[in-house]
Amino acid sequence: MKTIKIGLLGLGNIGTGTYKTLEMNRDEIESTLNSKVEIVKILERDTERDRGIAVPKEKFTSDPDEIFKDPEIDIVIELLGGIEPATSFILKAMENGKHVVTANKAAIAANYHKLMETAQANNVLFRFEASVGGGIPILGTLTGPLRANKFEEVLGILNGTTNYILTMMTKEGVDYDTALKDAQAQGFAEADPTADVEGIDAANKLTILMALMFDKYVAPEDIPTTGITQITKEKIEEARANNCKIKLIAHAKKLENGEIEYEVRPMHISETHPLANINKEFNAVFVKGNAVDDLMFYGKGAGPLPTGSAVLGDVIDIAKTIL
């Protein structure tokens, strides 16, 4: 029986979640593939931290070339986060003939063309389901079962931190600062929440969605983006008076003339719209296709195991192709 061998870059929260998901569901995954799956090397300096998993010490390395140059490794999973060195590592893995899976929206959004071209030039597969919507299988669906559609519009709640804050402000009537502190205490917001609350994370994800849905690349910094820091209790109340909720929405729409309009900003969403009831840290993506009409996908947009589910779904997809 063949073994699919994986090199893992980064054993932080998401890396650990992916490792755990593989251990937890190894039987299902291996019987689906009729093949063994093994994470054989892990790029990670911190070999001592208690992660709740038993990782044999000899799997750790601090030299990425030990992964890129290992002829036995089929797939590299990049879970370092951030644009660099992640992008360089992904490119180097591809140049060494490795298929690549990543959850890294910032790296993909910043370097979309370069990454796609390098994958193609090296004849390797590149998958990034976990980069948008976490565990929600949106990208594989858009590029798979929905491919017989022309896409017309997407409205996404793509950032759990901001959705948690807006939900608290709406349901508990607290102000922005109180809701942010609560989100930080609950682990839904980072100490420096800038990338989330200013809409940057959502813009990265919209860049990826637009590239796949409309074959149009717009750099995240070119997407008109407004975060939620100016949302007050009064604005929440004003929305409520109009039977609406305020949600941070990543929006793109194909116009009659073929152009795409796009933005990330807090919007009034009617209480009868399916997106209005997406609360707390949940994410949702509402898409409209010219045949399928309205669709919505809802689920956990972050977290170690949901993200691990998406990462390993990509691994299975690649393994099916190369086995």
Added chain:
Amino acid sequence: MKTIKIGLLGLGNIGTGTYKTLEMNRDEIESTLNSKVEIVKILERDTERDRGIAVPKEKFTSDPDEIFKDPEIDIVIELLGGIEPATSFILKAMENGKHVVTANKAAIAANYHKLMETAQANNVLFRFEASVGGGIPILGTLTGPLRANKFEEVLGILNGTTNYILTMMTKEGVDYDTALKDAQAQGFAEADPTADVEGIDAANKLTILMALMFDKYVAPEDIPTTGITQITKEKIEEARANNCKIKLIAHAKKLENGEIEYEVRPMHISETHPLANINKEFNAVFVKGNAVDDLMFYGKGAGPLPTGSAVLGDVIDIAKTIL
């Protein structure tokens, strides 16, 4: 450039929707595949009806063997509906080496093992995304991007007719008979609504979901099934008093001991649950996986173009594999 040649069984509402979807989105589909796609023969007696599409007369045949025995046809799409002769036709297509796509939940639910075994024995692909949830890409997602999960539970609003009736009873306060007549007038219920209102259609779909999620086949007639004919205005009001809505739910759950419990019946769904806000003819499937946690998929569970979207998604999937 290769042409994927298709034989279509049935040019009723769904067949026409599939034909229209292909005409409408031919450019996208063909450029995705780098191949042409053509429906070359259609099994249909009624060659005169105005369907709003221009079908060359020479494509019609009344002899199914003209499709099964045509060595040029790669894929057979079965859209006749009903268990027979659809099942026999699907089997015969497979025995003649054709890959098969169908939307026929009744035929699959009744003959699941026979169909899967015949596909395997003849080394052909068999896809049926449209059979559950219409346009919602649930089956491909369960067997694709979510494959790294152990599934724990599914709760589905899988029948648009009954959901429309229950929505009217809840929102407009009308009784069952009035809501049924409205659904019939709107084209959401058939003249003989038995299969829908008695939960038989939902049970067929639950059979298919359980087979894919839990690798367990339960014949639809062995699923404890209660329809909505006994739902009164009083029961709707009683649910509302408990902050719930009544929905016809197809439910299956894996128990601690590994057994699956399953049923189709009207259930009280809390107003805060995502399924509570699925209204009118829309369908939704709520699934729980041990890694991804809660997910919900929402969309149009029926209709010519949404179903056409799912059928052609399957065609693209097969074409990618055989090209």
